[in-house]
Amino acid sequence: MAEIVINNLRKDFGSFTAVKSSSFRIEDGEFFMLLGPSGCGKTTTLRMIAGLELPTSGEIYIDGEEVGQKPASERDIAFVFQMFALYPHMNVRRNISYPLVSQGMPKAQVKAKVAEVARILGIEEILNRPVGGLSGGDRQRVALGRAIVRDPKAFMMDEPLGALDAEFREHMSEELRALHDRMGATTVYVTHDQLEAMQMGDKIVVMNHGVVEQFGAPQDIYDKPATMFVADFIGSPAMNFLKFRGTVEAGATSVQMHRQGFGIPEMREPFDGDMVFGVRPEHVRLGDEGSYRGRILAAEYLGTTQIVTLDTANGQIKARIGSDRVVRTGDTVALDFDPATVTLFDSASGRALRSDLNEGVLGHG
Known part of the structure; x- marks a missing residue:
């Protein structure tokens, strides 16, 4: 061969x-x-x-x-x-x-x-x-x-x-x-x-x-998607995108979004401007306590899991959670995200900002 x-x-x-x-x-x-x-x-x-x-x-x-x-x-x-x-x-x-x-x-x-x-x-x-x-x-x-x-x-x-x-x-x-x-x-x-x-x-x-x-x-x-296109094209449902404006320094391990700090993989480069906070639905966590909240718009039952659609201050997102959790349309819940799975993107170019999540693995032409 x-x-x-x-x-x-x-x-x-x-x-x-x-x-x-x-x-x-x-x-x-x-x-x-x-x-x-x-x-x-x-x-x-x-x-x-x-x-x-x-x-x-x-x-x-x-x-x-x-x-x-x-x-x-x-x-x-x-x-x-x-x-x-x-x-x-x-x-x-x-x-x-x-x-x-x-x-x-x-x-x-x-x-x-x-x-x-x-x-x-x-x-x-x-x-x-x-x-x-x-x-x-x-x-x-x-x-x-x-x-x-x-x-x-x-x-x-x-x-x-x-x-x-x-x-x-x-x-x-x-x-x-x-x-x-x-x-x-x-x-x-x-x-x-x-x-x-x-x-x-x-x-x-x-x-x-x-x-x-x-x-x-x-x-x-x-x-570790290299671009927003890849993050959106790969996965069902696709990666969630929350738009915000902020600043991250090299070495930062958190970011401020809607006046609340969220953990992120350690950044390898600084950035200031319009960003997109990307997280897969299975890495969205629903809770009772916390200031960053979302209102439940719909829940889709899939057997062992369910896909919950929520409205947040930064746009709609989807969460994949266990089907045994009871959720009701119209309820408001606290939201948190697994820091190790977050990808930040430059909103203008769509490229992932380099972090210890994607360092060295961005293969693109």
Whole structure:
């Protein structure tokens, strides 16, 4: 398999820039997620890595070789599309074997390779069936089989589960991750689904408007968002944002918001101006005593937990609390926040202010 390195990658379509100076590294054998909303540049980035689009500028290294201007046929990459892209006039066996037959591989070797892939994917019983009558899940397995059979350096997957219903999509995501672990393949996977990315990925790149907002391990991106966009895009419900104006000094471990002090991770830089106090719903604490208060607007029961929406002096926030706690709409409660989990942002730029929470882990291009 292969390490993939992206340096200052850019793609222009006329006057429109789809990808702006992206840089990141995909380790050999990693399951790497390109995550972001529609139009953010993730699929264009994937297509440039695969050679289906040539970059306007920048470098792409696969297994140490610079391939940015080479066509897809010279990159040894396998591509899996959302809509399967199977040959409808061929049965399952012929669809899977097609890349090997095209390369002129001997028939006995082709037969052995197809049998091995069918065993890995659990589709031995459908090898002689036409693809037209298969379920969505089986068709996706066939598409994966056609990619796997080549033993490429890396796999490129463009929302391969997007056409499946929600329940089967979750099942297939587990299968796909298990398949990756068995093969140890380098995989680059595009999705707009943050839950899918968090569940499956070893590393995630979060993109927005053609820019890499942050890259890193799923837990780091969730706990230590580099920007307000990342904090809002990752998590359900998203991170709470409370706007205020104030001053923090380097080394500060608290901040004044609405005439009350709140603990924060130790700050590594001073800041004066408009800020945003960011905290995840599960780190909002409801109590009876305290001067910073919120009025309960609604409570959403989710089984083991409930999501409570509150109105505060700095805006609305959501708290995730145990379902056994009784809350009533209209009641006013005291609010506190776990200091170790707070992120402060520069309101103007949306960037996280550096603290011992995010020091050294802000991977953004």
